[in-house]
Amino acid sequence: MFAVSPLHAQEAAREPTDGTKSAATSQADEGSEAIIVTGSRVIKNGNDSPTPVTIISADSLAQSKPTTVFEALLEQPLFAGSGGGKVGGRTGQGGNNNSIASLNLRGLGSTRSLVLLDGKRVPPQNLDGSTDLNQIPEMLLGRVDLQTGGSSAVYGSDAITGVVNFILDRKFTGIKLTASSGISQRGDEPIYDVGAAFGTNLLGDRGHFMASVQYRNDAGLQRTDRENIQKLGGPPWSMQGNGCLSSSVACVPYFISQDARDGLGTFGGLINSTSANPFNRYDFTQNGIATPFVGGTAVAGSNNQIGGNGAYNGQQVSLAAQLKMLQAFARFDYDLTDNLHFYVSGYYNRINQHTDLNSQRANGASAVTGTTNGFKLRSDNAFLPDFMRTGMQTAGITTFNLGKYFDVAGSPPFNIDWTNTNRYITAGLEGKLGGGWNWEVAYVGSRVTQKNVANETWSTARLLASLDSVLVNGVPTCWVNTQAQYTANFPGCVPINPFGPTSLTKAQHDYIVQPTDYIGTTTLMDFSGSINGSPFSTWAGPVNVAVSAEYRKLGYELVSNGPVANVVALDCNALGLLPARTSCVQPSSTNIGTAPTWPNGTAGRSPVSQKVSEIAGEADVPLITGKSFADDVRLSGAVRYADYSSTGSVNYLEPYKTAKFHALTWKAGLVWRFNDMLTLRATHSKDFRAPNLADLYLPGRTQGLATVTDFLTGAIAGQNGYNPNQQVGGNPNLKPENSRTTTVGIVLKPAHNFSVALDYYNIKIDNAITTIDGGSQAVQKACYDSGGSSPFCSLQVRPSGYTNTSTANNATLWYTASPLNIAKLSTHGLDLEMNYATELAGQPLSLRFLGSWQPTLRSEAPPSTPTDAAGVSIAKLRLQGMIRYNLTDKIRLDWSTRWRSGLKNVDPLLGAQVAPGSLDVASASFSNLNISFQPQPNYEFYFNVQNVFDKTPPTYVPIAGTSALASGAGTGGVGFYPSDDGIGRYFIVGVRMKF
Numbered sequence: 001m002f003a004v005s006p007l008h009a010q011e012a013a014r015e016p017t018d019g020t021k022s023a024a025t026s027q028a029d030e031g032s033e034a035i036i037v038t039g040s041r042v043i044k045n046g047n048d049s050p051t052p053v054t055i056i057s058a059d060s061l062a063q064s065k066p067t068t069v070f071e072a073l074l075e076q077p078l079f080a081g082s083g084g085g086k087v088g089g090r091t092g093q094g095g096n097n098n099s100i101a102s103l104n105l106r107g108l109g110s111t112r113s114l115v116l117l118d119g120k121r122v123p124p125q126n127l128d129g130s131t132d133l134n135q136i137p138e139m140l141l142g143r144v145d146l147q148t149g150g151s152s153a154v155y156g157s158d159a160i161t162g163v164v165n166f167i168l169d170r171k172f173t174g175i176k177l178t179a180s181s182g183i184s185q186r187g188d189e190p191i192y193d194v195g196a197a198f199g200t201n202l203l204g205d206r207g208h209f210m211a212s213v214q215y216r217n218d219a220g221l222q223r224t225d226r227e228n229i230q231k232l233g234g235p236p237w238s239m240q241g242n243g244c245l246s247s248s249v250a251c252v253p254y255f256i257s258q259d260a261r262d263g264l265g266t267f268g269g270l271i272n273s274t275s276a277n278p279f280n281r282y283d284f285t286q287n288g289i290a291t292p293f294v295g296g297t298a299v300a301g302s303n304n305q306i307g308g309n310g311a312y313n314g315q316q317v318s319l320a321a322q323l324k325m326l327q328a329f330a331r332f333d334y335d336l337t338d339n340l341h342f343y344v345s346g347y348y349n350r351i352n353q354h355t356d357l358n359s360q361r362a363n364g365a366s367a368v369t370g371t372t373n374g375f376k377l378r379s380d381n382a383f384l385p386d387f388m389r390t391g392m393q394t395a396g397i398t399t400f401n402l403g404k405y406f407d408v409a410g411s412p413p414f415n416i417d418w419t420n421t422n423r424y425i426t427a428g429l430e431g432k433l434g435g436g437w438n439w440e441v442a443y444v445g446s447r448v449t450q451k452n453v454a455n456e457t458w459s460t461a462r463l464l465a466s467l468d469s470v471l472v473n474g475v476p477t478c479w480v481n482t483q484a485q486y487t488a489n490f491p492g493c494v495p496i497n498p499f500g501p502t503s504l505t506k507a508q509h510d511y512i513v514q515p516t517d518y519i520g521t522t523t524l525m526d527f528s529g530s531i532n533g534s535p536f537s538t539w540a541g542p543v544n545v546a547v548s549a550e551y552r553k554l555g556y557e558l559v560s561n562g563p564v565a566n567v568v569a570l571d572c573n574a575l576g577l578l579p580a581r582t583s584c585v586q587p588s589s590t591n592i593g594t595a596p597t598w599p600n601g602t603a604g605r606s607p608v609s610q611k612v613s614e615i616a617g618e619a620d621v622p623l624i625t626g627k628s629f630a631d632d633v634r635l636s637g638a639v640r641y642a643d644y645s646s647t648g649s650v651n652y653l654e655p656y657k658t659a660k661f662h663a664l665t666w667k668a669g670l671v672w673r674f675n676d677m678l679t680l681r682a683t684h685s686k687d688f689r690a691p692n693l694a695d696l697y698l699p700g701r702t703q704g705l706a707t708v709t710d711f712l713t714g715a716i717a718g719q720n721g722y723n724p725n726q727q728v729g730g731n732p733n734l735k736p737e738n739s740r741t742t743t744v745g746i747v748l749k750p751a752h753n754f755s756v757a758l759d760y761y762n763i764k765i766d767n768a769i770t771t772i773d774g775g776s777q778a779v780q781k782a783c784y785d786s787g788g789s790s791p792f793c794s795l796q797v798r799p800s801g802y803t804n805t806s807t808a809n810n811a812t813l814w815y816t817a818s819p820l821n822i823a824k825l826s827t828h829g830l831d832l833e834m835n836y837a838t839e840l841a842g843q844p845l846s847l848r849f850l851g852s853w854q855p856t857l858r859s860e861a862p863p864s865t866p867t868d869a870a871g872v873s874i875a876k877l878r879l880q881g882m883i884r885y886n887l888t889d890k891i892r893l894d895w896s897t898r899w900r901s902g903l904k905n906v907d908p909l910l911g912a913q914v915a916p917g918s919l920d921v922a923s924a925s926f927s928n929l930n931i932s933f934q935p936q937p938n939y940e941f942y943f944n945v946q947n948v949f950d951k952t953p954p955t956y957v958p959i960a961g962t963s964a965l966a967s968g969a970g971t972g973g974v975g976f977y978p979s980d981d982g983i984g985r986y987f988i989v990g991v992r993m994k995f
Helices: 024-029 060-066 069-073 388-394 460-467 504-514 563-567 693-695 775-787 791-795
Strands: 053-057 113-117 141-147 162-168 174-184 192-204 207-218 238-240 256-257 260-262 271-272 284-285 291-292 304-306 316-319 321-338 342-354 376-379 399-403 416-435 437-458 469-472 477-479 513-538 541-560 605-625 633-648 655-671 678-689 703-704 727-729 738-750 754-772 815-838 842-860 878-888 889-902 924-936 939-946 986-994
Touching: 053 060, 060 141, 060 889, 069 141, 069 260, 141 842, 238 284, 460 504, 504 513, 513 605, 605 693, 633 693, 775 791, 791 815
Parallel strands: 113 162, 727 815
Antiparallel strands: 053 141, 141 162, 174 192, 174 986, 192 207, 207 321, 238 256, 260 304, 271 284, 271 399, 284 291, 321 342, 342 416, 376 399, 416 437, 437 513, 469 477, 513 541, 541 605, 605 633, 633 655, 655 678, 678 738, 703 727, 738 754, 754 815, 815 842, 842 878, 878 889, 889 924, 924 939, 939 986
């Protein structure tokens, strides 16, 4: 940007206003390099592109934020709700690492935009199809093109909201060395980054070789290290209240609390029994010693309390995930003849991430036990104090519930270690046929392995078996080990003492927890070919056309250390966990079970695959040239047909299913350049996103008993022996999402050193894939009203259709998070860009301004009420301003400021159910400064300050949004808005050398 390249593609082939050459112009000067115009195979001049393209040089990104390219791109107003980087660690079970660096154009989800490397698809890291930008070889990056219009007709699936194309500096020669180190003002989160690159011409300058290696170590940061993000040493911030949703309890609008606690559980253990129990509501505040529970102020409609001695799940959550990254890249190309060019390139990338999550200790007030009142224990428990045992048995109490949050000194928090290993290779031939015709054939192959280790995973079976202890010859013993038929199920069972805050020993802790792990493997094989040229000319000039074809196969497999245990859930009887003795609930008639054996484990994924065949055509037709009213007018168009075939199963219990679908997409664009000062442009396209392997075959996994009411039969889960199961999983019957995108823009250049571009966009997506809870009342009603024909009926399993209302026809299984083509998404807005270059005191000065106004981001997912995330989970107005000024010939200053508008943070479904203004999020801005000193042409030293004013982000509760948008929103803990800076002032020093 700035003094390196202009903003828009239509300016890419002109000289920038400061006298330096743009990226596209520099490529043209190389002679042997074709100009790359992102979004087209036939448009060779950026002036002729009807689609808005923001061009950002690698140098500009490095000067503004010398961390990673991804983190620098996050500051662009085009992105909303992106994940990874300093956004903080999040959970990632089911084959997905949600801490990867993924960009989100317009807040419509990272999988609705396409990531390319030199115009070729970058392989996904996750089963959900998301791509980790940390694998891009940054040392040899030339520029990044952000194309913000629909481009499925040119590139295929996923390019609904646009394309992010990373363009390498393919003719780099010399040696480049970099080193940097950073640390926060508070002395934490140290970062070290070193890299080297080499490039040279070979074989009489007919060949070229270049390679790079880079290593980065980011120590990460916990939320507990920032008091403004997480109250230190106490209960986490959380949203409380009932939103006045029920007429049966007092109205308590949602509000934020820093001291919310569980009213049914404590760290020592709280007895929740009947009034007949003489020790009801006694709390083990010390090991073996119980006193009456000291409660706080109850929150209506929940079991929570504000204050008191209730327990809470500590929030040892990563503010920035630990990251160790090694990149290695190499490329060789050679002119076999004057008309035939060969190239091959590849990279190896290894990324280690460590993310701390909520403490997720097993507790007696959670769904893991099958009851909301605690673990069910017997009054003859081996560790129960003698006087309490006697008192209960005298009162006729044989069982009682204990609300208990387990913890043990020295045990780590629940965390996840990820290791992604990416291997990528591409090779191709480029040739000339004469008469201006060119062709290319290419191959892309990749293999990504993702290893996940989730530490501190609780075994439900071991936990419940260990809690049921009896005295055998005065020695505490697991009851299951007193039964010959069950002993083999729990060898070495260690009885645990739950009565006290520190009663659990390390040996007891280690028996009921263990790491769970899986290794997921994603493969990509892609063959493509294209030919382009000019078959004829019109009165206005040559017509350029291109025809291309592509075949690719994407595969995925996930091997878990306990796949069957996570698909077929805990069977109480088979393991000897009798419901009469423990909190384990009797399996339902489906014999699937009641709760996963390892609640935080991940189900295995048997191999699944997706094959895609595509053919496309594109044309650029000049209509008018050299007229007083039109210097150049041209029409462009593209069309693509894609055929998909996917094979797999949702879980190990089902046969393989084949999903077949196809898509026909097109795009039309018009550019009217009146003169060098004024250009108008417009596009309209039909685009699509094919359901990926996660949408189709997400590993099915039983999540325990469904807490639903069957509105067809009137049965209520948990009553009268009705114990249905709930399950999540993919849907092999999904079809592609379809979208329509319109863009209209104007580019003004009133002076040689000043330009303005304003673009309007409108995106509408039909058949959008979103997850639906089949047990909700509205979804059930839609099914029954249709007589069984509604797609919502696929979210429940029952014996006898939808006319039998007897309890014999109770639903046995509910799909509580199943994807369906049921949503409609829409958004529109304006993008503004201004560039100005001049001199101040004889030194170059460049100014740049970017703005994105997005007044609506609407989702309709019947039967739910439509929602609008704009101004709620994404900021309506996002701005960025940048200044570059050379103080002297050797010292340069770069300043950037980004600003976002405030958020009401009121879910449209809640309305007045939130206390007015109580959850509003103020507008915020953050600034960066870079000072560069270049004593010699080959050396540059820099000092960078992030968040110059050490701004504290406003408190944010992500309660709004929809899963269809995948915009980072959804009910969760209190924190800060994803694009805000939660780290605080941060310093980076570094050096760059080039020889």
